[in-house]
Amino acid sequence: MIDEIQLTPGLAYDASSGTVFGAPTVPLAEDTLPDGCLATHAIVFMLGGVSTRWKQVVAYHLTGNSFHAKTMKQIIVDVITECEKVGIRLHVVVTDMAGGNQSLWKLFGIVVGKHSKPKVSCAHPCDPSRKLFFMPDVPHLLKNLRNHLTQGEEITLTEDLAKKLKLPGRTVSVQPSKRVVEVDAKADLKLAPHLKEACVQPGHFEKMKVGFAFSLFNNDTAAALRMLVGAKDDEINNTDALTTTWFVETVFKWFKLMSSRTTKLASHFDEQRYKETITFLKGMIDLFEKIEI
Structure with a gap:
């Protein structure tokens, strides 16, 4: 897993090694490293x-506002090689979908796009007979979906999908969920206790937290939306609300499957359930490829 954290620029002296830290250890995107950077x-x-649920930091590099993709590719290969030497088998590289990481994927031959056939693996650098897979970080994908909607944008489903699922409309928006927050703010008994103002109108720091996105795309939120539609709330667009409800339920199921680390959601114990899960995940691929944003 590769993740990026923001730092406060500055220099620091490490007395134990007699070294000054604070300069980038990787060139910028243009393969340059200006003095004083x-x-x-x-x-x-x-x-x-x-x-199994475990995580261990094994390396880090300091960067500027960008990094040189070719240099970062070699660092990844070096990390994989050192791990394989001591018997740790690495199968997947997980990153978010920031611009620098997308450039990195291309260098490994990974192709993911709306108008191209996906290629999500390359030859393993330590064993050409094996594949090294690349996968976007699922929580980041969830936050990206949330950020798109909470910025006032909409998601439009295809007409064929809306007809197939017998949905009343094609538009997914955050407005119905905002109405839930408004109703709950005036009530002692909440429809969706975990759905807060920060979930539908996140600030800078709230956008970084997966929990707020998970509360928005949650079955509790979907149930609250159905309740408002059934109560004939005058402030809610029933057509958009029902379509949004379906989308929330679908994304919630997808996220639970993709982030599961327990045997409770394991599908290999039940062949029928396994087939249904695979069909659902293939449907999600088709959904993400065809939605309009």
Whole structure:
């Protein structure tokens, strides 16, 4: 797993090593490193279990506002190689979908786009007979969906999908969820206790927290929306509310499957359930490829 954290630029002296820290350790995107340049971010490399919950930081590099993709690619290969040497088998590289990471994916031959056939793996640098997969960080994807809607934008489903699911409309928006927050603010008994103002109108720091996005795309929120529609709330657009409800329920199910680390959601114990899950996940791929934003 590769993640980025923001730093306060500055220099610091490490007495134990006699070294001054604070300058980038990786060139900028243009493969340059101007004199006096200070690091503004750190790229952290972590290992984690696929089927067990554990995480360990193994390396980090300081960067400016960008990084040189070719240099970062070699660092990733070096980290993988050192791990494989001691018996840790690495199968997947997980990053968010920031611009620098998308450039990094392209260097590994990874292709993901609306108008191209996805290619999500390359030859493993330590064993050409194996594949090294690349995967976007699921919590970041959830936050991206939330950020799009809370910025006042909408998501439009295809007409075919709306007809297939017998949805009353094609538009997904945050407005119905905002109405839930307004109703709950005046009530002692909440429809969706975990849905707060910060979930539908997040500030700078709230946008970084997965919990607020999870509360928005949650079955509790979907149930609250259905309740308002059933109560014939005058302030809610029933057509958009029902379509948004379906989308919230669908994204919630997808997120639970993609972030599961327990056997409770394991589908290999039940062949029928396994087939249904695979069909659902393939449907999500089709949904994400065809929605309009």
